Amino acid sequence: MILNDDQRAIRDIARRFAREKLLPHYQAREKSGVLDRRLLREMGELGLLGADLPETYGGLGLAGTTIGVIAEELAYGDFNISAVQVGVSLLGAIIMxxxxxxxxxxxxxxxxxxxxxxxxxxxxxxxxxxxxxMKLRARRDGDHYVLKGEKTSISFADRADAFIVFARTGTPEQGAAGVTAMMVDADTPGIARTKFDDVGSAIVGRGSVFFEDVRVPLTNRLGEEGQGFSHVMRGFDYSRALIALECIGCAQASLDEAWAYVKEREAFGGPIAKFQGVTFPLVEQESLIAAVRELSYNALALRDAGLPHTAEAAMVKWLGPKTAFDTIHQCLLTFGHYGWSKDLPHQQRMRDVMGLEIGDGTAGIMKLIVARERVGRAAVQYAK
Ligand SMILES: Cc1cc2nc3c(=O)[nH]c(=O)nc-3n(C[C@H](O)[C@H](O)[C@H](O)COP(=O)(O)OP(=O)(O)OC[C@H]3O[C@@H](n4cnc5c(N)ncnc54)[C@H](O)[C@@H]3O)c2cc1C
Structure with missing residues (x-):
């Protein structure tokens, strides 16, 4: 995608922040396991959070493609911090x-x-x-819902200030039509939270959220009762393309480091860059990364134009994390025994992007969505 002047300006702000503030401490943050809220406030001050949301609420009213540019840049410095930015745009749009x-x-x-x-x-x-x-029950009691049950595998579970919770207000037979979404503050009485010991993304902190007779005012509902499911599905088309760009940004960081390394590292009397067995695998990954990047921006451009983009977003949601993982793996190998050390960030990047081969919908489900877009319900005959 060719950036316009405004996009270049915000890209430069995001790039400086990512490379000066995020990248140097990416690995230290994993060791601490702490999500530094000061970084989030700083991103807020720079206009990097929710930049697509309306100016009346503090956003900049920018296009989805520009949000993709920011996501890619932030992920270059820290994949997990870019998850916060993508979350603000996704959840902010659902709330709005x-x-x-x-x-x-x-x-x-x-x-x-x-x-x-x-x-x-x-x-x-x-x-x-x-x-x-889903089974989490929301029973009506006067002017409140009363939530009972468990949600699990929730990003930011133990550190979020509030949640958008999807709960069953109808019968199980109603399927998606019996699901309602609502805002729930994390300090509401009856909520307990845990944190998992995950393969990656330590500062995101995935875990379970338990609801024991949690009272939520009816006025906290998002949309009408029974319409919760359609709201979240609409939003996911957007975040899928953004997630792909996060993965691309993260992989690009490893690629840039690998290109610099092959010029310096010597073997057999010269830089290893002279061996096509070294450069061609990097070229192959660079090519695939470039292709996924363009397809991701295409999905966002379709969204910005108000055109259907469900298939395109699902395509990059499975292809993006996989391509990023394969790319970072290749970069790790390029660094030889140094790559195998935890001193270098490639192993962390691989673990971090792998999470999004599952989170926000697995590759299997993404392929199901694309097939459904092509052949209709025949692709999901078994579904209720
Ligand atoms: C890093 C990360 C962050 C996450 N963050 C959140 C979050 O913030 N909020 C939240 O609600 N959830 C979150 N999740 C959960 C995530 O959305 C689910 O893990 C995902 O939807 C898959 O559900 P499951 O794990 O129960 O797998 P299952 O649904 O049990 O599937 C198991 C396997 O079977 C495959 N499969 C199932 N059905 C089909 C089918 N019809 N066709 C083909 N293959 C199929 C799947 O692809 C998968 O490989 C997160 C997960 C991860 C890893």
Whole structure:
């Protein structure tokens, strides 16, 4: 994608922040396991969070393609910090589209400022892919819902300030039509949270959220009762393309480091860059990364133009994390025995991007979505 002047300006801000503030401490942050809220506030001040959301709430009203540019740049410095930015745009859009004005005013400006961190609770212990079969119960009691059950595998579970929670208000037979979404503050009585010991993304902190008779005002509902599922699905087309660009940005960092290394490292009397057995695998990955990048921006451009982009977003959501993982793996090998050391960031980047081969929908589910876009319901005959 060729950037316009405005996109270049915000790219330069994101790039400077990512390379000066994020990249040098990417590995130290993993060791600490702490999500430094000061970084989020700094991103808020720089206009890097929720830049697509309306100016009245503190955003900049920018296009989705520009949000992709920011995601790619931030992920170059720290894949996990870019997850916060993608989350603000995804969840901010869901809230804007369906919450009462008082709720929008309570959450969206604080998210854009980097003051409030939100999580989204869809997955349950019994399953994530078949999200419409969720069981967490929301029973009506006067002017409140009462939540009972467990959500699991939730990003930012133990550190979010609030959650968008999807719960069953209808019967199990209603499937997706019986699901309602609502805003729930993390300090509401009856909520308990855990943190998992994950393969990667330590500062995101994935875990379970338990709801024991948690009372949520009906006014916290997003959209109408039973419409929760359609809201989240619409938003995911957007975040899938952004996630692919996060993965591309992260892989590009390893590629750039590998290109620099092959010019310096010597073997058999000269730099290893003279061996095509060294450079061609990097060229192959650079080519694949470039292709996924363009397809991702195409999905975002279609969204910005109000055109369908479900298939394109699902394509890059499976291809992006996989291509990034393969690329970083190749870079790790290029560094020889140094690559195998935890002193270098490639192993961490590989572990971090791998999470998004599962999170936000697995490759299998993405391929199912593309097939459904091509042949319709015949692709999912078994679905309820
Ligand atoms: C890093 C990370 C972050 C996450 N963050 C969140 C979050 O913030 N909020 C949240 O709600 N969830 C989150 N999740 C959970 C994630 O959305 C689910 O793990 C995912 O949807 C898959 O669900 P599952 O793990 O229950 O696998 P299952 O649904 O049990 O699937 C198991 C396997 O079977 C395959 N499979 C299942 N059905 C089909 C089918 N019809 N066709 C082909 N293959 C199929 C899947 O691809 C998978 O490989 C996160 C997960 C990870 C790893």
């Amino acid at each position: 589209a369906s919450a009462r004005p008082e709720l929008v005013a309570k959450y969206v400006p604080a998210m854009i400022a980097g003051e409030k961190l939100l999580g989204i609770c869809v997955t349950e212990p019994s399953g994530g892919s078949d999200a419409a079969a």
